[in-house]
Amino acid sequence: MNLFNVYTLNNITISRAHGSYVWDDEKNRYLDMYGGHAVISIGHTHPFWVEAITEQMNKISFYSNSVVMPIQQQLAEKLGKISGKEDYQLFLCNSGAEANENAMKLASFHNGKKKVIAFYKSFHGRTSLAVAATDNKAIVAPVNETDNIVFLPFNDEQALQDYFNEHGNQISSVIVEGIQGVGGINIANETFLQLIRKLCTQCNAVYIADSVQCGYGRSGEFFSHDFAGVNADIYTMAKGMGNGFPIGGIIIAPHIQPKIGMLGTTFGGNPLACAAAIAVIDVITEDNLMEAAAELGNYLMNELKKIEGIKNVRGKGLMIGFETDFPEFKNKLLYEKKIFTGDAKPNTIRLLPSLAITKEQINIFINNVHELAVELRK
Numbered sequence: 001m002n003l004f005n006v007y008t009l010n011n012i013t014i015s016r017a018h019g020s021y022v023w024d025d026e027k028n029r030y031l032d033m034y035g036g037h038a039v040i041s042i043g044h045t046h047p048f049w050v051e052a053i054t055e056q057m058n059k060i061s062f063y064s065n066s067v068v069m070p071i072q073q074q075l076a077e078k079l080g081k082i083s084g085k086e087d088y089q090l091f092l093c094n095s096g097a098e099a100n101e102n103a104m105k106l107a108s109f110h111n112g113k114k115k116v117i118a119f120y121k122s123f124h125g126r127t128s129l130a131v132a133a134t135d136n137k138a139i140v141a142p143v144n145e146t147d148n149i150v151f152l153p154f155n156d157e158q159a160l161q162d163y164f165n166e167h168g169n170q171i172s173s174v175i176v177e178g179i180q181g182v183g184g185i186n187i188a189n190e191t192f193l194q195l196i197r198k199l200c201t202q203c204n205a206v207y208i209a210d211s212v213q214c215g216y217g218r219s220g221e222f223f224s225h226d227f228a229g230v231n232a233d234i235y236t237m238a239k240g241m242g243n244g245f246p247i248g249g250i251i252i253a254p255h256i257q258p259k260i261g262m263l264g265t266t267f268g269g270n271p272l273a274c275a276a277a278i279a280v281i282d283v284i285t286e287d288n289l290m291e292a293a294a295e296l297g298n299y300l301m302n303e304l305k306k307i308e309g310i311k312n313v314r315g316k317g318l319m320i321g322f323e324t325d326f327p328e329f330k331n332k333l334l335y336e337k338k339i340f341t342g343d344a345k346p347n348t349i350r351l352l353p354s355l356a357i358t359k360e361q362i363n364i365f366i367n368n369v370h371e372l373a374v375e376l377r378k
């Protein structure tokens with residue numbers, strides 16, 4: 001049997017990983033500035049995380065959500081504390097798309113309305129409603145098409161205000177990334193998020209903060225939306241949550257009430273995933289990784305701005321984008337300098353390293369970017 005061929009692959013087989021480094025099967029070492037797509041939050045194979053999962057596996061790996069699982073409550077308490085949303089409620093699932101799907105569905109159950117506002121260049125996942133709310137026609141199948149999603153320009157307060165003025169009573173939810181990732185590292189303006197909050201409150205709509213990529217401390221705040229100083233009604237999470245162990249979740253403001261059977265999942269909230277997620281929060285807290293992300297992110301952006309040929313450096317914490325004049329830059333970083341980075345169309349290089357990356361490793365990256373920019377200018 002062959003694999004179903006849907007991914008553009010780098011011709012590299014990774015066989016080992018530790019911290020911010022990965023090794024291929026020929027023993028070449030690579031610096032991971034991509035974090036396996038923003039997933040590796042505390043570092044590859046972090047020993048505390050490995051031990052927590054192993055210990056849990058030796059006790060019990062799985063039972064269905066038909067029994068009490070104290071480890072879910074432990075995770076909820078830790079999440080409440082680290083995010084400052086102690087009065088929110090946690091629903092656990094398995095991925096970012098599933099988190100957003102559940103968030104939009106829950107919003108609609110809550111207010112009985114149908115329309116969802118999403119924004120240009122958004123990415124919210126590949127399940128039916130999540131993909132319909134994603135601004136990329138190429139990945140929306142005919143069966144996913146729906147009139148319930150309305151796209152507006154990102155950061156355009158007037159367009160948002162106008163749409164609410166006309167259709168406010170039909171809007172169930174507004175879903176927005178605090179920093180658009182796949183869309184190219186575009187930061188939501190604080191006033192834009194404040195307006196979303198205000199209009200949602202006025203019109204009984206639900207403000208959904210998609211924190212799947214920009215959340216979990218990556219920006220220097222636990223949720224990057226919170227720089228705006230207003231709360232969302234639902235925050236969705238996944239990538240950094242389990243440091244590579246699949247887990248997703250939504251946290252839900254207290255005024256949104258659950259009903260038995262309203263949401264559900266087989267695997268979501270399983271003990272292994274919870275053990276992984278708890279270990280991640282413990283390491284982020286113990287090692288002050290949010291503060292480190294803010295500080296090292298600023299340092300990295302400032303250093304990148306000094307390099308001739310590197311343009312439009314932007315981001316927050318360790319979620320950073322920049323551009324160059326050279327389309328081959330990313331591949332040359334990978335194959336010649338042995339550094340993984342991400343990208344975003346048309347020509348953004350995306351940096352999403354582990355929050356535990358060191359200043360020394362960041363300096364290695366900066367030196368290599370500098371060297372490559374000089375080589376390519378010749």
Ligand code: PLP
Nearest residue numbers: 095096097123124125181212213
């Ligand atoms: N939301 C955002 C902002 C994302 O970046 C992604 C994935 O890249 C998703 C949702 C979907 O997450 P998943 O691939 O875990 O379904």
